[in-house]
Each structure stands twice: as structure tokens, then as C-alpha cells.
Amino acid sequence: MNTLKTTKLIVALALSALCLGSFDANAQQENYFRAIGSPHKPKVEIAWNRYYSAEGLWDWMKKIAAAHPKLAKIESIGKSFEGRDILTLTITDFSTGKDTDKPAMWIDGNIHSNEIQGGEFSLYVAWYLTEMHADTKFIQELLRDKTFYITPTINPDARNNFFKEPNTANSPRSGMIVLDNDGDGQAGEDMMNDLDGDGHITMMIRRSPTGRFIKDPLDPRRLMAVGPDQVGDYEMLGQEGMDNDGDGEVNEDGIGYYDPNRDWGWNWQPDYIQRGAMRYPFTLPENRAVMEFVMKHPNIAGAQSFHNSGGMILRGPGAEEDLNTYNREDIRIYDAIGKKGEEMIPGYRYLTVYKDLYSVFGGELDWFYGNRGIFTYTNELMVPYLYFNKEAG
Structure with missing residues (x-):
């Protein structure tokens, strides 16, 4: 063995000993060179370089529950408009008590069907908690005392439509209920036309x-x-499309339009005030299923909803009229967590919805906090900061 190779081996062994407290050369070198923040040999090997349909997400959720039966259980908390299950993973160390006896966090993604990244982010949290439990003391302590309820997609119908049918980058944002968007008394008579058959509306x-x-x-x-x-x-x-109903507009009467994040029963306003609000709070079966689950689980103390894009850490209130709902002591907690998030995630900004973006009535995060007292954030994923900031490396 030449000097360079010997030096490399000694350095590797020394680092392994410092990091892991052992001089078992084979085992420690193997552990030292694993990717940071991931298990060395995961029981469930998920590829994170792609996106999954609703069925794809569910398949991985079932595999996680099967591979970690002492940490994860899967259930359907309701049905979507088209009859698909809304699947949720409950993650905790069940050997230390029931999930409902521990403080819990709710995590969801993909309420807006074209904002698909939230599904994979939520799935990753479930995968990370279960796969890293065996080797990470912090996660062992976390799951001993706490519970996570994780629902990667609460809009499975339109997630699949976004993947499998011709769409723009922004459609469908809603679910799959067909409405009379142009007010002519007919619903869905001027859907999108994929004229060149390439699977996209451009x-x-x-x-x-x-x-x-x-x-x-x-x-x-x-x-x-x-x-x-x-x-x-x-x-x-x-x-791209045709004027199918001869009213001078193209593709104006397709799926939707409504906004699943304007349907929640806190400071809800009708459609003429809040576009996309539907007929009454919790018109949508998907949101109603989440609401009923949360109401049955008063142990939920924190919540996170993944959207995209823009690189934001958002808190309520959604509208200035609701400002007094958020008490001063709770805002101090919100601010402490949000500002720490800015430090941890370069390029992300901690913002208040009504003040820094626009008014939102009937939003999910306001219902969670206003109705249940749950500290709730929305993360708008994806930000170009790391691509263009030369200091970001």
C-alpha cells in the first residue's frame, strides 16, 4: 500500500472514530461515507428524482407502513369527489403509547392539484421519520413522545388529471367538479382541446x-x-383550443373553477367576494374529510401545508379583518419559528398572508388556527435563490 493510500485510510478511520466512537474499520467507514441525511440501507427505496401519481404516492405509503409496522399505520380518512381514498399515514412509536395520547402534527400537500411537489415533500417526511428512526436518537425521542399525521395529497383526482390529461401549467388548480364557469347555463361545454395531440395545452x-x-x-x-x-x-x-360553444372564448368552461384553499369554514366569504369559494364552507368532500379527521384528533397542535412556488414560509391571517384572531403571545411563537426557518432555508422569506401577499378568505391555515388553535404554516416551495446567488454555495 503506498503512502497516499495509507494516509487516506488513516484519515478515514480517524474521522470514523471521532464521529461514531468506534474503530471497527469496515463498519465505521461504511457508515461515514453514507449520504448525509439519509439511511444507509433503507427498507423502502424510493426514487426522489421523479413525481408520482396519486396511486404512486399511495403505493409508497403502503410500503412504508408494511416495512415499519411499529412506527406507521395507514388509513383512508375519506373519499374524493371521484371516489378515490384520501390516505393518511399515522407515524409514532406505538410501543410507547397510542397516537392520540401524544401531541401531534398534521402535514399535507397538493391541495392545489398543479402544485404537485407538496406530495413528494410530505411523503419524504414520512419516509425520513421511519427510515432514520433506528439510527437517530433525536427521531427516537421525537416519535416516543409525538405523533405525525401525514397526507401527501388531499386532491388526488386532480393530481392525476394534471399528470395524465392535457393541461397548462396552471390547470387544473381546483378539483374535478365541472361548473358553469361562463354563466351560460351549461357546465363543461367548452373543455380544453389538445389540437396537436402532444399531451399539453400550450x-x-x-x-x-x-x-x-x-x-x-x-x-x-x-x-x-x-x-x-x-x-x-x-x-x-x-x-391552444377551439371555441366549442361559439361564445367567442376558448377553453373557458372546463374543470372548476374553484379553489380548494378558499372552502374552509373560517372567515369564509361567498364567491362574489372571494373567487373560488364554492357554495358554502366545506362544500368539497376532500376538505370535509380533513376537517372531520382533525376534529376527531384534538391532540393535533401543529400543522404544515406544502404548496408551491416562491420560497415562502407563510402564516395567517389571510385577511386583515381576521387580525384579532391571532393573539400576541401566539404571534411571538409564530415569529420565532418563522425566522428560524429563514435561517435554515436560504432564499425563503417568512411572510404574513394578508400583509405580504393578498387577502385570502376561507383558507386552510386560518381554519386550523382559528377553529382549533393549531399553529399552522404554509410553505411555498421552490425558489431560484440557490441557482443565481453566487454566495449561496
């Missing part, structure tokens, strides 16, 4: 002598606007 363009756009030389699928004194090659015609 913008239609055509060549024009007075066009304002040219193709991006780095990506010909994109158009770039030309300067005010220049003439481009193309003009925009609008969204």
Missing part, C-alpha cells in the same frame, strides 16, 4: 409580417419579444 402562434416575437435561439420552443423599433416573425393567438 400557446398557439403563427407567422406574421407584424409579429412581435422571434424564437429563442437557445430554445426554439420559446418566443422572445423584439424591441419597440423591430419587427418579429410571430404573433400570439392565445391558448
